[in-house]
Amino acid sequence: MSSNHKRLSMGGRIDREQPVEFTFDGRKLAGYRGDTLASALLANGVTLVGRSFKYHRPRGIFSAGPEEPNALVTLGSAGRREPNLPATTLELADGMVVESQNRWPSLAFDVQSVNGLLAPFLSAGFYYKTFMGPTRRAWMFYEHFIRKAAGLGRAGTDADPDRYEVRHAFADVAIVGGGPAGLSAARAAAAAGARVALIEQDFLLGGQLLAEPSDSAAASWLKQAEAELEGFETAALMKRTAAFGSYDGNVLGLVEQRDPTDPQPNGETRQTVTMLRARSIVFATGAIERPMVFSNNDRPGVMLASAARTYLNRFAVLPGKKIIVATTNDGAWRTAFDYAAAGAEVTVADLRPVPPAALAAEAAWLGVVVRAATRIVDLNGGHAVRRVTLNGPDGQSEAACDLVCVSGGWSPTVHLTSHLGSKPAYRDDIDGFVPGSFPAGRFGAGAMMGTYATGDAIEDGHRAGTEAASSCGKSASVPAPSKLDLDETATISLREIPSVGRGKAFVDFQMDVTTEDIELAHREGYESVEHLKRYTTLGMGTDQGKTSNFAALAAMATLRRATIPKTGVTTFRPPYTPVAIGALAGRATGHHFKPIRRTPMHDWHMANGAEMLEVGLWMRPYFYPQSGRDVNDAYVAEMRNVRQAAGLMDISTLGKIDVQGPDAAIFLDRIYANGFAKLPVGRARYGVMLRDDGIVFDDGTTTRLAENRFFMTTSTAKAADVLSRLEFLLDTAWPDLRVAVTSVSDEWAAMSVAGPNSRAVLSAAFPALDVSDEALPHMGLLESEWEGRALRILRLSYSGERAYEIYVGATAGEQLWSRLLEAGRAFDLKPYGVEALGALRVEKGHVAGPEIDGRTTLDDLGLGRMAGKRSGFVGDVLRRRPALQAPNRQRLVGLECIEDGKRLRGGAILFLPDEKPYGHGRGRVTSVSFSPERGHYVGLALLAGDVAAEGSEVVAVYPMKDDETVRARIVSPVFLDPQGERLHG
Amino acid sequence: MASSMSSRDFSLSVADCPLIQVEGWDGTLTQFEKSVSASLGTKLPASVGETVRHKGLLIIRVAPRRLWLALDEGTQAPALAVDPDLGCSVPLGEGRVRLKMTGPDIARLLSGCVTVDWHAPAAAPGRAVLTSFHHVSVVFLRTGETACELIVPRSFARSLSDWIADG
Amino acid sequence: MLRIECPCCGPRDHDEFRYGGDASVKRPAHDDPDPEAWHRYVYIRTNPAGPHREFWQHVTGCRQWLVVERDTRNHAIAAVDFARKLRARKSTLRKSPA
Numbered sequence A: 001m002s003s004n005h006k007r008l009s010m011g012g013r014i015d016r017e018q019p020v021e022f023t024f025d026g027r028k029l030a031g032y033r034g035d036t037l038a039s040a041l042l043a044n045g046v047t048l049v050g051r052s053f054k055y056h057r058p059r060g061i062f063s064a065g066p067e068e069p070n071a072l073v074t075l076g077s078a079g080r081r082e083p084n085l086p087a088t089t090l091e092l093a094d095g096m097v098v099e100s101q102n103r104w105p106s107l108a109f110d111v112q113s114v115n116g117l118l119a120p121f122l123s124a125g126f127y128y129k130t131f132m133g134p135t136r137r138a139w140m141f142y143e144h145f146i147r148k149a150a151g152l153g154r155a156g157t158d159a160d161p162d163r164y165e166v167r168h169a170f171a172d173v174a175i176v177g178g179g180p181a182g183l184s185a186a187r188a189a190a191a192a193g194a195r196v197a198l199i200e201q202d203f204l205l206g207g208q209l210l211a212e213p214s215d216s217a218a219a220s221w222l223k224q225a226e227a228e229l230e231g232f233e234t235a236a237l238m239k240r241t242a243a244f245g246s247y248d249g250n251v252l253g254l255v256e257q258r259d260p261t262d263p264q265p266n267g268e269t270r271q272t273v274t275m276l277r278a279r280s281i282v283f284a285t286g287a288i289e290r291p292m293v294f295s296n297n298d299r300p301g302v303m304l305a306s307a308a309r310t311y312l313n314r315f316a317v318l319p320g321k322k323i324i325v326a327t328t329n330d331g332a333w334r335t336a337f338d339y340a341a342a343g344a345e346v347t348v349a350d351l352r353p354v355p356p357a358a359l360a361a362e363a364a365w366l367g368v369v370v371r372a373a374t375r376i377v378d379l380n381g382g383h384a385v386r387r388v389t390l391n392g393p394d395g396q397s398e399a400a401c402d403l404v405c406v407s408g409g410w411s412p413t414v415h416l417t418s419h420l421g422s423k424p425a426y427r428d429d430i431d432g433f434v435p436g437s438f439p440a441g442r443f444g445a446g447a448m449m450g451t452y453a454t455g456d457a458i459e460d461g462h463r464a465g466t467e468a469a470s471s472c473g474k475s476a477s478v479p480a481p482s483k484l485d486l487d488e489t490a491t492i493s494l495r496e497i498p499s500v501g502r503g504k505a506f507v508d509f510q511m512d513v514t515t516e517d518i519e520l521a522h523r524e525g526y527e528s529v530e531h532l533k534r535y536t537t538l539g540m541g542t543d544q545g546k547t548s549n550f551a552a553l554a555a556m557a558t559l560r561r562a563t564i565p566k567t568g569v570t571t572f573r574p575p576y577t578p579v580a581i582g583a584l585a586g587r588a589t590g591h592h593f594k595p596i597r598r599t600p601m602h603d604w605h606m607a608n609g610a611e612m613l614e615v616g617l618w619m620r621p622y623f624y625p626q627s628g629r630d631v632n633d634a635y636v637a638e639m640r641n642v643r644q645a646a647g648l649m650d651i652s653t654l655g656k657i658d659v660q661g662p663d664a665a666i667f668l669d670r671i672y673a674n675g676f677a678k679l680p681v682g683r684a685r686y687g688v689m690l691r692d693d694g695i696v697f698d699d700g701t702t703t704r705l706a707e708n709r710f711f712m713t714t715s716t717a718k719a720a721d722v723l724s725r726l727e728f729l730l731d732t733a734w735p736d737l738r739v740a741v742t743s744v745s746d747e748w749a750a751m752s753v754a755g756p757n758s759r760a761v762l763s764a765a766f767p768a769l770d771v772s773d774e775a776l777p778h779m780g781l782l783e784s785e786w787e788g789r790a791l792r793i794l795r796l797s798y799s800g801e802r803a804y805e806i807y808v809g810a811t812a813g814e815q816l817w818s819r820l821l822e823a824g825r826a827f828d829l830k831p832y833g834v835e836a837l838g839a840l841r842v843e844k845g846h847v848a849g850p851e852i853d854g855r856t857t858l859d860d861l862g863l864g865r866m867a868g869k870r871s872g873f874v875g876d877v878l879r880r881r882p883a884l885q886a887p888n889r890q891r892l893v894g895l896e897c898i899e900d901g902k903r904l905r906g907g908a909i910l911f912l913p914d915e916k917p918y919g920h921g922r923g924r925v926t927s928v929s930f931s932p933e934r935g936h937y938v939g940l941a942l943l944a945g946d947v948a949a950e951g952s953e954v955v956a957v958y959p960m961k962d963d964e965t966v967r968a969r970i971v972s973p974v975f976l977d978p979q980g981e982r983l984h985g
Numbered sequence B: 001m002a003s004s005m006s007s008r009d010f011s012l013s014v015a016d017c018p019l020i021q022v023e024g025w026d027g028t029l030t031q032f033e034k035s036v037s038a039s040l041g042t043k044l045p046a047s048v049g050e051t052v053r054h055k056g057l058l059i060i061r062v063a064p065r066r067l068w069l070a071l072d073e074g075t076q077a078p079a080l081a082v083d084p085d086l087g088c089s090v091p092l093g094e095g096r097v098r099l100k101m102t103g104p105d106i107a108r109l110l111s112g113c114v115t116v117d118w119h120a121p122a123a124a125p126g127r128a129v130l131t132s133f134h135h136v137s138v139v140f141l142r143t144g145e146t147a148c149e150l151i152v153p154r155s156f157a158r159s160l161s162d163w164i165a166d167g
Numbered sequence C: 001m002l003r004i005e006c007p008c009c010g011p012r013d014h015d016e017f018r019y020g021g022d023a024s025v026k027r028p029a030h031d032d033p034d035p036e037a038w039h040r041y042v043y044i045r046t047n048p049a050g051p052h053r054e055f056w057q058h059v060t061g062c063r064q065w066l067v068v069e070r071d072t073r074n075h076a077i078a079a080v081d082f083a084r085k086l087r088a089r090k091s092t093l094r095k096s097p098a
Helices: A037-043 A111-122 A126-131 A133-149 A180-191 A207-211 A217-230 A305-313 A331-341 A357-366 A454-471 A515-523 A529-536 A549-560 A581-585 A602-607 A631-644 A664-671 A719-733 A758-765 A810-827 A834-844 B029-040 B106-110 B154-166 C035-043 C083-095
Strands: A015-024 A027-033 A072-075 A082-086 A096-099 A163-176 A196-199 A235-238 A241-247 A251-257 A269-283 A287-289 A302-304 A322-327 A345-350 A369-371 A375-381 A385-392 A395-400 A403-407 A410-412 A425-427 A432-434 A442-444 A506-508 A611-615 A618-623 A646-650 A655-660 A684-690 A696-706 A709-714 A740-743 A748-754 A781-786 A789-794 A803-809 A829-831 A890-897 A909-911 A923-931 A936-944 A953-958 A964-971 B002-006 B011-016 B019-024 B051-054 B057-063 B066-071 B087-091 B096-102 B128-133 B136-144 B147-153 C003-006 C010-013 C018-022 C051-057 C065-071 C077-082
Touching (some): A037 A305, A163 A180, A163 A454, A163 A581, A180 A196, A180 A207, A180 A217, A180 A454, A196 A269, A207 A217, A217 A235, A269 A454, A269 A581, A287 A305, A302 A305, A305 A322, A305 A331, A322 A331, A322 A375, A331 A345, A331 A357, A331 A403, A375 A403, A385 A403, A442 A454, A506 A515, A506 A549, A515 A529, A515 A549, A529 A549, A602 A810, A611 A834, A631 A646, A631 A923, A646 A758, A646 A810, A646 A834, A655 A719, A655 B087, A664 A719, A696 A719, A696 A781, A696 A789, A709 A719, A719 C051, A719 C083, A740 B019, A748 A758, A748 A810, A758 A803, A758 A810, A803 A810, A810 A829, A834 A923, A834 A936, A890 A923, A936 A964, B011 B154, B019 B029, B057 B128, B057 B136, B096 B106, B096 B154, B106 B147, B136 B154, C003 C065, C003 C077, C065 C083, C077 C083
Parallel strands (some): A163 A269, A196 A235, A269 A442, A322 A345, A345 A369
Antiparallel strands (some): A015 A027, A072 A082, A072 A096, A241 A251, A251 A269, A287 A410, A375 A385, A385 A395, A425 A432, A611 A618, A646 A748, A655 A740, A684 A696, A696 A709, A890 A936, A890 A964, A909 A923, A909 A953, A923 A936, A953 A964, B002 B011, B011 B096, B019 B066, B128 B136, B136 B147, C003 C010, C018 C051, C051 C065, C065 C077
C-alpha cells in the first residue's frame, strides 16, 4: 500500500471514508472513491505513466479530461482487457488492474527510448519517402519492426465476456455537457416543459466548476443546480456518458460506462451505446486549454494549468510544491493563486509584457513571483521535471521546479458541432474557433461559443435552453437562473509563438509530432492543414489532437505568414472519443448477429439431424446425414432417390406474393417478360422478370387462382426485392392499376414432392383428393383444405421429375411434412436438402442465382424465346440494345468434365485449350454437380458465344486451388431428359 | 404456438395471430371503407397507427388503404365480403405471431429492440407503430402503461423472442 | 443517420426505408418503344449538389413509396410526400386545360 503522500488532508470531492485499492503495473496503490485513476496516481507520486507513440519518451499526466494525449493505459486483463484509455477519464474502482503501454521491458527502463537515436528516421513523411516507389517492397520487411516500435496498447485476444448494449432513446432537448452552461440550459429547457437529456462524460456534473474549491460559491451553485434538475421528472441526467458523434436528423451517438464503483452483478452491461433522437440539441461542450510549445514540453510534470487546478481542488492532490505557471492569459493565474494558498512556492511566467494589475496585486499578496514578458524555452527532467529555462527581459535564467503548469489560451470544443460538415469560424477576439453555423434545432452555449466567464456562460445556457425548448414547442415561462460570479477577469490572451531550444518541442504529444515536423511539412509543400495532418499524422491519435490542433495551426500560419482563418482547420469526424467496437455492436454478436428465419418444418429438420445451411437469413437443410457420410455422399444419394423413387424438400423459403385486383393480369403482363393475361384459372406458368435495363431480375412461377387473383413465387434471395419493385411500379409508374400485392411468404409452409413415385405419395397422403393426371396435369393447381388450413397443390417440377409443390397454412407445416413422410414410406419417400436440390436443377439445366447474377439477359440464359415477339413489359426495350446482342457475349452452356478422377468447380475460369490461362478468360463455371446420370461432373457455365460451339473443348482453371486445371467439353445445358418425358413419368 | 417466459419483473408470451388484411383501391376508398365499416359494424381507424377495438376484433390501419383485422383468441372471423371493384382481402393469420410483454421496466427493455418513443402520442396505449426490430418489419401495439405486443412474421418469431428474452 | 418524416407514420430512422433512386427522371410509358427515352430514364442523372428529389420506400412501415426532397450537401429534408399522391396530382394538372 502506498501513502497518498501528495494528498491534502482536507478538501476535494473525494470520500476519504471509502479507500479504493488498485494496481498499476503490478504495484498496489490506494486512492479514494471520487478519484480518477489519474488523480490517484498523482496522489501517490506517480509521475511517469506511459511512453510515447514513436519515440518512447517518458510521459506523465497532462490533463484532467478526455483531451488527455499522454496518460493512456490498458485496463483489465484477458477478455476484458481494454487498451488506450485515458487515465484522466477512468473512475477509480476497487480492484482495478491497470498497465502502462508501449514500453519494454518496463516503464522506467524502456529499451526503445533509444529511439531518440533513431529519431531522424522517424520524422514526418518517413513512411512515404522510404516505402513508396522502388523501395515499396522494403515495407514488407520493415513493417513488422516499425509497427512493434511505434504503437499504443494491445487489445486482448480472448473473447470479451462482458455485455454491451445498443439502445434507442428520444428527448425533446438534449444537452451535451454538464458544465455551468449545460446545467443552466437543462434547467431552462426542463422548466419550459421539455423532456430533457443532459449528457455528461464525467461521473460528476459541473464541468469546470469542479476545478473550483469544494467549499466555494461555485460549489454551492452547482449543488443547487443539481438538486433543481433532480426535481424534474422529465430530466434524465446521463452521467458517465460521452457524446461521441452528432448525426443527421438531430441524432447523437452516446456511450455510457457502467458505474465501476457499483458492486457488479453478473451480466450487467459494461457499455451502452444510445442513439438519442432529439428534437433539439444544445451543445455546451466547453473548451479545452491549449498547451505551450517549448523544448521538452512533453516531460512528466508538465500539465495544463486548469488540470493542475482540478487536481488540487477536486481531488485534493498537490502534485508539486515548487511550481512554474507559464501562461498567455489571465485564467492560469487562478491556478497559481490556489497553489500558493495551498502552500506551494509559485512563479508565474506570463508572456504578456504587462499582466493585469489586479492579478499582480493578488500575486504579491500571496507571495507569487511574477515574471512578465517571460516564457519557458527549455525544460530539464527525465521521469519528472527538475528545472526550466526561462527567457525574459533580463535574459535567460534557470528555475528549479517540480511542476510546470501551462496555458496557451483556450479552444472551444467544436468537434461535435462540426461532425455534420459545418466548418468552425475563427473569432479574432478570442483567438479561437467557434461553430460556424447551426442547422435548425441546434444551439450552442457557454465556452464552446467563446463565452468563457462562468456568469456569462450560465446566462448563455439559460438562453439556449429556452430557445431549444421553444423550438420544439415547449415554452412555459422560466425564472432566471441563480447568478454565479467567480470574479474572473477578462481573458485577453496573447498568441504564443513557439520557441524552441535544443530538445524536441512537441505540438501533438500523442502522435509525437514536433515543431520540426511542421517545419519540414511546410518546407516540402504540405501547407494545407489537411496535407499537414496526413503528412505529419498530427491529430490522428485516439485523442484526435484535442490539445494539439490550435498550436499546429498557429505554427503553420506563422510559417506561411498567413492568418489563422486563412490557414483553416481540419475536419472533425466522429467519434469524438474512442468507442469500443463491442459497444457499437451491442448484443448483435454470435447468434444475435442477425435475425434467423426458420421454416415451419425447422424443428423436424433439427430433430432429424439435418445439417443446416444459412441461406441469407434462412436456415435450410443442407443435407440429411442418414443419406451419406458427408455432403458429397449425401447429396448424390438424395439425388438418386429423387430420380428413382421420391424426395421431399422444404421449399418454404420461396418468396410468395398474393397479387389481387381487377387489373392483376394486366399488371403481370407488364412485369413478366412472358405473357400471363391468357393464363387460364387453375394453371401455373414459369415467369421471368427483367429490370428496366433489360437484365434478368428474378424468376419463379405464378398461378392463376381466380380471374383477378394470382399466387406468385419468387426466388428465396430476391423475395423482398421483388415485392418492393412491384410496389414501386404500382405506386410510381402505374397508380391507375387496381392491384394489391402482399407478401404471404410467412403464411405458407411449402414442400416439394419430386420423383417417379410422387403421385403415389400424394394419393396415399390425401386419400380424399383426386391427384390423377386428368385432375392435376403438369402446371395444374388443386385447391383444398387440410386439417382446417388452406391447401394448394401445384404440379411443378424443378428437378425434371414428376413433382408437386404442396402449400399449407404455416401452422400445419410440420404436421403435413410428417404425414407425407409416413404416407410415402412405402414409396421410398426421403427428405433431401438444398445441395441435392441444386444438383438436380443443374442436371436439368435450370438457371438459378449463380446464372441470374445481375449481368445476364434472357438471350444469355437461352430464355429469349419466352419473350418471343411480346413488347410493353419491363426491360423489353433496353434488352434489345446492340451491345446485349453481341455475338461474343457470354451465354449459358453445359460443361462435361472429360478427365477421369477430376471435377469441375464453380467459379473456375474458362480458357481455350491452347490459350495461356491468364486474366478473365472466355467465361466462367457458374454451377456444378456430380451427375449420377452421366457418371461424372457436369456444370453450367457462361461462355463467350463465339467460342461456345457444342462439342468443342475448353479448359477450366480454378485459381483458388493453385490453378487446378480440368478439360471439359461444351454440351447442351440440359443433361437429362431433354424431351421432358420424366415430368409425366 | 403458445409459449412463455416470465420473471419477477417481466413476462413474455407467444401466441398465434389470426389476422385478415383488407385493402381498398385508390379512387374508391371512401366507398370501400363504408362497406367494410358496415359489415364489421364499427367505425374504422382513420389514420395509420390508429386502432379500433370492437367485439374481439382489433382493427389497425397499417397503410393509407390497408387495414389489419386481428382477432382475439376464440373470436370467429367476421363475415366480410369485399366487393372486388372496391378492394380485396387476404388472410395473414398463419404467418404472424403475437409476442405479448408486460413489466415495469418494459420501455427500457424494448429500447434495445425497437425504435419507439414510449412517451410519444403515436405510441400511447391503444396505438400501433409499424416499425422494425433487428431489420424485420413488426407492428408494435401499445396495450397498456407497461404492456405491449409485437406482431412479427412467424419465421422470425423465435429469433426475435430470443433477443427479447436475452435483454 | 437520416430521419425521414413518413407522411403517415411520422419521423423514422432511415434504416426503416429502402432507397429507390432519382425521382425527377420521367419513366416512359410501359409500351413506349423509344430506346432513347428508356436510356435517359435508366442512365442519365444530373447528380446535383443541392436539392434532390428521390424515391424512398417506408419498407418496414407502411410500405408506401415516397418522394423525398433532400439536399445532397447537408441531408436537410425539405419535403416528403407519397409518390402515388404526387403522381395523381400531376396527372390532374396535366389534364386541366391550359
